[in-house]
Amino acid sequence: MELIASLTSPFARKIRVVLEEKQLKYKLHESIPWEADTDVGDYNPLGKVPALVDEGKTWIDSAVIAEYLETKVSKRKLIPDERLAAVEVKHAEAMADGICEAAIAIFLERKRPSELQSSTWIERQQGKIQKGFHYLNQQVAGKDYVCHNNFSLGDIAIICLMEWYSFRLSEHQWQTEYPELSRYCEGLSQRPSFQATQPK
Numbered sequence: 001m002e003l004i005a006s007l008t009s010p011f012a013r014k015i016r017v018v019l020e021e022k023q024l025k026y027k028l029h030e031s032i033p034w035e036a037d038t039d040v041g042d043y044n045p046l047g048k049v050p051a052l053v054d055e056g057k058t059w060i061d062s063a064v065i066a067e068y069l070e071t072k073v074s075k076r077k078l079i080p081d082e083r084l085a086a087v088e089v090k091h092a093e094a095m096a097d098g099i100c101e102a103a104i105a106i107f108l109e110r111k112r113p114s115e116l117q118s119s120t121w122i123e124r125q126q127g128k129i130q131k132g133f134h135y136l137n138q139q140v141a142g143k144d145y146v147c148h149n150n151f152s153l154g155d156i157a158i159i160c161l162m163e164w165y166s167f168r169l170s171e172h173q174w175q176t177e178y179p180e181l182s183r184y185c186e187g188l189s190q191r192p193s194f195q196a197t198q199p200k
């Protein structure tokens with residue numbers, strides 16, 4: 001099994017955490033999609049990480065890859081068997097991934113020459129992040145896990161989002177604004193699979 005990933009991508013990190021949790025051995029093929037000599041396009045026509053090569057087939061998109069790994073290895077479940085419960089976990093994942101896309105859009109916009117940056121675009125993304133964090137703060141209030149009192153792919157997506165956000169957009173001290181989300185993240189981030197995959 002070979003994972004095409006960059007070490008800073010929150011989407012690739014989701015899969016690195018899933019692989020750690022399921023104790024699956026894999027080869028890490030590091031490739032940064034933004035670099036001129038990247039070979040990501042050889043694996044994913046969309047030029048995005050992560051991609052996973054397994055048994056002669058290449059899978060793309062972190063949500064799809066996580067589902068593939070769950071189907072392949074049912075031990076140490078990250079998506080429940082019961083269908084509605086599984087949709088709830090996928091919903092938490094989609095929310096975290098969507099917020100992450102908005103945060104990445106800001107990060108990329110700020111890399112452009114300042115005269116080309118759009119403050120309207122950045123504000124639009126900030127609105128998604130603000131509402132998204134508020135939603136997550138409510139979802140995890142008083143809880144250790146986002147769904148069904150069990151560790152799941154939903155928790156993985158949220159931790160990968162929040163730690164990427166703190167890593168890349170560190171000027172926003174979100175912890176005091178969203179105390180329940182902060183408490184939840186502090187508890188979960190001690191897990192060995194998160195400790196082993198810190199963005200750097």
Ligand SMILES: N[C@@H](CCC(=O)N[C@@H](CS)C(=O)NCC(=O)O)C(=O)O
Binds near residue numbers: 011034049063
């Ligand atoms: N929905 C995709 C998003 C993947 C994604 O956007 N990856 C970023 C890195 S964090 C990327 O490779 N971007 C390169 C590009 O957009 O060209 C997933 O969940 O895998």
